[in-house]
Amino acid sequence: MKTKILAISFALPFICLLLWTLELTWQRSHGTEVIVSVMGYDPRDLLSGHYIQYQIDWNRTDCSQFPGGNCPKEHFCKEARWGRQCRFYIPEKHARELDDLFRKRNNDTMKFEVAYSYQRGQSAIAKQLLINGKDWRESLQ
């Protein structure tokens, strides 16, 4: 009996994490792909650790991609003190290069966008960071 309880209590965290991952995978692969324009809220602080922090520039985003032609702002990113805050994780070794690219963007030479997987009524999942319409890896090369 004791062994069974122990086995169940150890299996539960594993199952929970697995189900969570599967749910996120399903959500990501079954959503409609939408592309939103992004802007940095502080160019000196865009890269914190290994993720990029940004806000969505709804004024420059095509809302016709969404059902009803309305941008569902509440389903994108997390509410923070200074507005809705978004994250895109990047590998450590490209952090500096991307930071430089974000700085150049201030001169309007580049357009930054994020491709999201979006399903009505659910939180959108960021899939890809795009620089001038291409994957960020290609732009770094």
Place this chain on the structure above:
Amino acid sequence: MSLSKKLNRWKEQKFITQKQYDQILAFERQRSGNTFWRTAFIIAGLLIGLGVCLLVASNWDALGAVVKIAGAFVVLGGLFYTTFWCITHERKGLTELFAILSFLMIGATIGLIGQVFNLEGGWSSFALTWAVLGLPFVLVSRSIFFNVGWLCLFFSLFNGGYLEKVLDYFFHTLDSGSIAAIVGLCLLSYAGKKLDETANKYTLLPKAFEKLMMWLTYICVWGIGLRWGSCWGWERPKFMLLANLIVFAFFAARLFLAVRTQNMTSFRRNAILAEIYIFILFASNLGSLFLSGIGFILGGLAILGMIYLFKRTSRYIKTMEVFK
């Protein structure tokens, strides 16, 4: 005095027989060996687990997201199974190692999932998921530091704003609320102790809670003493007496309890802490003297004096009637 010396003395006095001598020595050697191995396993587990967390944090892009996630689950499953195997086969040291590794790997996996799916959840959602999913591994561990670590993780859920307010209160106010907070922490510690008496067989969490609350009480008392009671604190004439009364009343209570429970270690520790506090009170009166050359010499001499005083205190406490 070493155990073998003590045992030899007891054997000479015919308090114990040769057989008892051998049995005690064998038992203590095995026990101390267990402690050593267990500590070594805990440190190894922490290092490996933290290393895995750092690897995940560096977001190594040589592997694809699917490979990373699948790899994490394979490692996680392997660790969970090994922990289970260690418990069922009564490998105590290895249980500690794999329980810590499993716990840290849960955190690393949550971090990895967040990274792959670019989740925006903050610390509180991360900590809550980690604390809840990692709880079974904390419950099976007999390491007090691991249990205290889990409690710290759990308490970090109550957001920083609240903690900030509490610290702000302690820093800017000294009134009945401060005293109530200290009494409250002591009561929580006592509750943890009482709970531990019945739950110790199953888990160390109540004991860890007791320790954590007591450490927090000491931090609060010392904070009040240094902020309001010493000459380094400002507005001192207003609250100096009250602050020092709180500090000495606390030490007196701890010493009294140590005598009542015949806990010589606690008595000695608190007596020495009180001596250190008194030293700080005098040192704070000397102002910026400690920043000069003479101050350094005086400081060194004061430390030598303190060491002498601590040794005398320890020796005196050992001879005290109440501990015989």
